[in-house]
Amino acid sequence: MWFEILPWIGVMAVCLVIPGIATAHIHRFSNGGKEKRVAYYPYQWSLMQRDRQVSGVNRYYVSKGLENID
Secondary structure, three states: OOHHHHHHHHHHHHHHHHHHHHHHHHHHOOOOOOOOOOOOOOHHHHHHHHHHHOOOOOOOOOOOOOHHHH
16 A cells, blocks of 8 residues: 555655765864854855964864954
8 A cells, every 4th residue: 555655755764864964963073063164155255264364273163252363
């Protein structure tokens, strides 16, 4: 019957969701606990470049607060 395919639909859905979740966790682990930033527009890219220069270690995901900037 038609309901016999429901478990396989569930398995397929899980197999499609796992890579997306795994990728997010891998990026978070490799970027020191921060989410991956994506620059779609030139303004966002300029903000990422500013953060890279301000960090002092040439990485945009290592942030310094305003109180730590010389």
